[in-house]
Amino acid sequence: MRLSKTLIPTLKEAPAEAEIPSHILMVRGGYLRKVAAGVYSFLPIGWRVIQKISRIIREEMNRAGAQEVFLPAVIPGELWQESGRWDQYGEQLLRFKDRKGADFVIGPTHEEVIVDLVRGDVRSYRQLPLNLYQIQSKFRDELRARAGLMRGREFIMKDAYSFHATDEDARREYQNMYDTYTRIFGRCGLAFRAVEADTGAIGGSLSHEFQVLTETGEDALLACDACTYAANVEEAKARPPVSAPPSSAAFEKVATPGKKTIEEVTAFLGLKPENLVKTLIYLADGKPIAALVRGDRNLNEIKLKRALQARELVLAADKAVEDATGAPVGFAGPVGLRIPIYCDLEICALSSFVCGANAADAHYKNVVAKRDFAPTECGDFRDAAVGDACPRCEKGHFAGYRGVEVGQVFFLGTKYSAPMKCNFLDGDGKEKPMIMGCYGIGVTRIAAAAIEQNHDKDGIVWPVAIAPFEVALVSLQVGDAQVSEVAERLYAELEKAGIEVLYDERDERPGVKFKDADLIGLPYRIAVGKKGVAEGVVELKARRSPEVLKVKIEDVVRVVSEKVVAERAGGGR
Numbered sequence: 427m428r429l430s431k432t433l434i435p436t437l438k439e440a441p442a443e444a445e446i447p448s449h450i451l452m453v454r455g456g457y458l459r460k461v462a463a464g465v466y467s468f469l470p471i472g473w474r475v476i477q478k479i480s481r482i483i484r485e486e487m488n489r490a491g492a493q494e495v496f497l498p499a500v501i502p503g504e505l506w507q508e509s510g511r512w513d514q515y516g517e518q519l520l521r522f523k524d525r526k527g528a529d530f531v532i533g534p535t536h537e538e539v540i541v542d543l544v545r546g547d548v549r550s551y552r553q554l555p556l557n558l559y560q561i562q563s564k565f566r567d568e569l570r571a572r573a574g575l576m577r578g579r580e581f582i583m584k585d586a587y588s589f590h591a592t593d594e595d596a597r598r599e600y601q602n603m604y605d606t607y608t609r610i611f612g613r614c615g616l617a618f619r620a621v622e623a624d625t626g627a628i629g630g631s632l633s634h635e636f637q638v639l640t641e642t643g644e645d646a647l648l649a650c651d652a653c654t655y656a657a658n659v660e661e662a663k664a665r666p667p668v669s670a671p672p673s674s675a676a677f678e679k680v681a682t683p684g685k686k687t688i689e690e691v692t693a694f695l696g697l698k699p700e701n702l703v704k705t706l707i708y709l710a711d712g713k714p715i716a717a718l719v720r721g722d723r724n725l726n727e728i729k730l731k732r733a734l735q736a737r738e739l740v741l742a743a744d745k746a747v748e749d750a751t752g753a754p755v756g757f758a759g760p761v762g763l764r765i766p767i768y769c770d771l772e773i774c775a776l777s778s779f780v781c782g783a784n785a786a787d788a789h790y791k792n793v794v795a796k797r798d799f800a801p802t803e804c805g806d807f808r809d810a811a812v813g814d815a816c817p818r819c820e821k822g823h824f825a826g827y828r829g830v831e832v833g834q835v836f837f838l839g840t841k842y843s844a845p846m847k848c849n850f851l852d853g854d855g856k857e858k859p860m861i862m863g864c865y866g867i868g869v870t871r872i873a874a875a876a877i878e879q880n881h882d883k884d885g886i887v888w889p890v891a892i893a894p895f896e897v898a899l900v901s902l903q904v905g906d907a908q909v910s911e912v913a914e915r916l917y918a919e920l921e922k923a924g925i926e927v928l929y930d931e932r933d934e935r936p937g938v939k940f941k942d943a944d945l946i947g948l949p950y951r952i953a954v955g956k957k958g959v960a961e962g963v964v965e966l967k968a969r970r971s972p973e974v975l976k977v978k979i980e981d982v983v984r985v986v987s988e989k990v991v992a993e994r995a996g997g998g999r
């Protein structure tokens with residue numbers, strides 16, 4: 427493509443609202459323009475990136491045995507009423523009425539439509555399993571759209587839904603999709619981790635998020651440095667501690683006048699935070715309970731809530747704490763407490779510890795769990811932390827990352843098929859709900875995440891596999907007949923070799939052309955200049971490296987083709 431014949435309106439400045447690199451660089455590089463908050467138009471090179479990502483996804487989904495369909499963006503409200511999500515989804519669901527007054531939504535996701543399709547046409551176990559996917563625009567009416575493609579309101583998603591006769595077969599397909607996603611993100615040239623995700627209210631189910639590792643990511647992750655275990659900080663399992671032999675000293679009261687916080691008590695008694703135990707009073711569905719973690723740990727409310735099987739878990743207000751402990755806030759402890767006590771595993775492993783004495787200005791020391799009080803349950807109730815030993819393998823430790831979620835695989839079970847009566851007749855003649863899985867990829871988000879992971883101060887550094895073009899060909903002196911002849915010849919030869927080339931033949935200064943080439947971020951750049959042509963060479967530079975190579979004019983197409991072809995297949999890293 428000749429640069430003068432396409433629309434790549436690069437900008438010196440990004441709009442003030444753009445804060446993260448992917449948003450800034452896609453606008454400045456002429457990839458993207460805003461239409462409304464969280465709603466964008468893709469310009470030619472932006473759409474080429476999306477098409478390349480989509481092609482990789484299609485190839486891998488088809489290879490995995492899934493089949494592409496295309497479902498409507500406009501969905502009748504009655505399907506959402508039937509699944510129960512009409513009431514649950516809230517303000518994110520964009521609803522409207524047609525001219526006859528019927529309710530409709532713009533699909534934020536398509537479980538209802540696909541279940542309606544399959545229940546109408548699939549009756550027998552002989553027609554299963556089935557995995558149907560589409561690549562399509564979704565709309566979610568986020569309150570605060572921001573960060574460009576990272577959190578837009580309209581975005582392109584690949585969503586797949588699988589249907590099975592048995593649990594076992596649905597789990598096989600889950601693994602098939604997990605492996606397929608690993609290939610897709612690898613081929614896109616992304617550094618990523620598959621992370622165990624919160625399975626929410628659907629008990630017994632299974633989910634992984636695929637997270638692209640970037641400094642600007644919204645999600646905090648912990649990943650083992652020795653094995654593949656990785657999880658969101660809220661979900662990461664803590665390795666059970668090694669128990670110390672319990673202290674034989676009896677517990678005793680010590681005066682701690684006015685000392686309430688971890689810092690105050692540890693400083694006053696000369697302790698380390700790990701020897702002081704925090705006793706937090708919560709209301710679980712309205713009833714008080716105590717939760718104990720070491721002074722240097724954070725209580726994990728998600729884990730505690732799950733153990734309690736509570737619908738609601740909130741920290742108790744001061745009055746409720748005083749009612750439960752008989753002491754002012756800051757002096758709670760487990761000894762003598764008459765409410766259920768949930769201890770993190772580390773508490774039960776301590777030789778002894780210091781805690782509040784349920785009396786003003788007093789703490790106990792030499793307290794031993796199970797000797798001086800009876801825990802209702804000991805479990806994993808704390809946040810795992812960087813440096814913790816891995817719970818999965820013997821030798822690894824947690825390192826901390828930030829990530830951008832680009833995909834999720836989900837074992838759904840019968841969450842949608844049961845209420846929507848998506849049933850089949852099994853081999854024994856019995857009618858049963860189909861077992862489902864669903865599998866999403868944020869197509870437009872991949873483009874943004876790739877830039878977050880691959881950029882420098884001058885612009886984007888695309889992996890070859892998803893770059894809008896593979897090579898930038900820059901003519902440095904357009905008016906010079908010899909330079910133009912060589913550049914035109916290389917352009918024709920590169921195209922003939924099947925290389926996607928963006929040919930900058932604009933009548934601009936070399937500095938302007940180099941700046942635009944770096945900003946747009948194509949993986950390789952060939953510069954044709956007067957001095958080089960006189961010597962029979964052109965300059966070849968990889969966007970990722972500062973090194974500039976002088977290559978003979980007659981060799982450069984072969985040299986760059988070899989590099990591009992190798993990186994196309996290998997994901998480009």
Ligand SMILES: [Zn+2]
Nearest residue numbers: 650653816819
């Ligand atoms: Zn490990």
